[in-house]
Amino acid sequence: NAGVMQNPRHLVRRRGQEARLRCSPMKGHSHVYWYRQLPEEGLKFMVYLQKENIIDESGMPKERFSAEFPKEGPSILRIQQVVRGDSAAYFCASSTGTGLTEQYFGPGTRLTVT
Amino acid sequence: DAKTTQPPSMDCAEGRAANLPCNHSTISGNEYVYWYRQIHSQGPQYIIHGLKNNETNEMASLIITEDRKSSTLILPHATLRDTAVYYCIVRVQNSGGSNYKLTFGKGTLLTVNP
Numbered sequence: 001n002a003g004v005m006q007n008p009r010h011l012v013r014r015r016g017q018e019a020r021l022r023c024s025p026m027k028g029h030s031h032v033y034w035y036r037q038l039p040e041e042g043l044k045f046m047v048y049l050q051k052e053n054i055i056d057e058s059g060m061p062k063e064r065f066s067a068e069f070p071k072e073g074p075s076i077l078r079i080q081q082v083v084r085g086d087s088a089a090y091f092c093a094s095s096t097g098t099g100l101t102e103q104y105f106g107p108g109t110r111l112t113v114t
Numbered sequence: 115d116a117k118t119t120q121p122p123s124m125d126c127a128e129g130r131a132a133n134l135p136c137n138h139s140t141i142s143g144n145e146y147v148y149w150y151r152q153i154h155s156q157g158p159q160y161i162i163h164g165l166k167n168n169e170t171n172e173m174a175s176l177i178i179t180e181d182r183k184s185s186t187l188i189l190p191h192a193t194l195r196d197t198a199v200y201y202c203i204v205r206v207q208n209s210g211g212s213n214y215k216l217t218f219g220k221g222t223l224l225t226v227n228p
Contacts, residue, residue, distance in 0.1 A: 042218035091157050105157030
C-alpha cells in the first residue's frame, strides 16, 4: 500500500510566480492536512480538508494561499505571487477519519523562492 | 492542548537504550501523549501514544508517570537510523474540537553515535 505521495519534492520559484503543491493521500484516506515547516522550526498546521470541503483553514495565511481537495485527483496547495518568506517545507498528511485518528505524512515539498 | 517541554538534544551510543523525556505538567485527564519523529528531510513518522498506562509496540515503549505530568519514550536498542528529531505532543480527546491539529514544538534531536 503506497504511502502519502507529494510532488514535486523540490520546487524553485521566482518571486511573484505561483507554486502548486500536490498531495495524494493513502488509499482509503479521505482526510487531508497540510503543514508548513519553516527553517529551524517545528511543523505548523495550515488546513484540513475532506473531499470537496475545507473543514478548517485557520492556519492558512489570509492572502495568496488556497487549498482544495477535489472529488477526483490529489489535494492541491496553491500559493500565488510567492515571496521569499514562503520558502519552507510543506508536508501533507492523511487519515481515515478525524479527531485522534493517526495522520500519515508524506515526504514533503521543499519550496525555494529566489 | 497542554504545553510540552523537551531537551533540545541528546546523544546515545548505538545498541544502547535511548530514553527521551517529555514534561507535560499541565496535562488534563482527557489528553493523550503522542510521539512522532522526523528523520532529516523526511515527513514526521508516528511512533506511539498513550493515556495512562505504559505502552509498547515494535518501535518503542512509552512510560507515563502515575501523575501523568511527564513521560519517557524508550528506544530499546538505538541504531544509527534512529537519529532524528523526536516530538512529544499532547492531544485532547474531544470529538467536537480541533484535536486533529498536531502541534509540533522544537522536539529533541537524538543523535545515535557509532
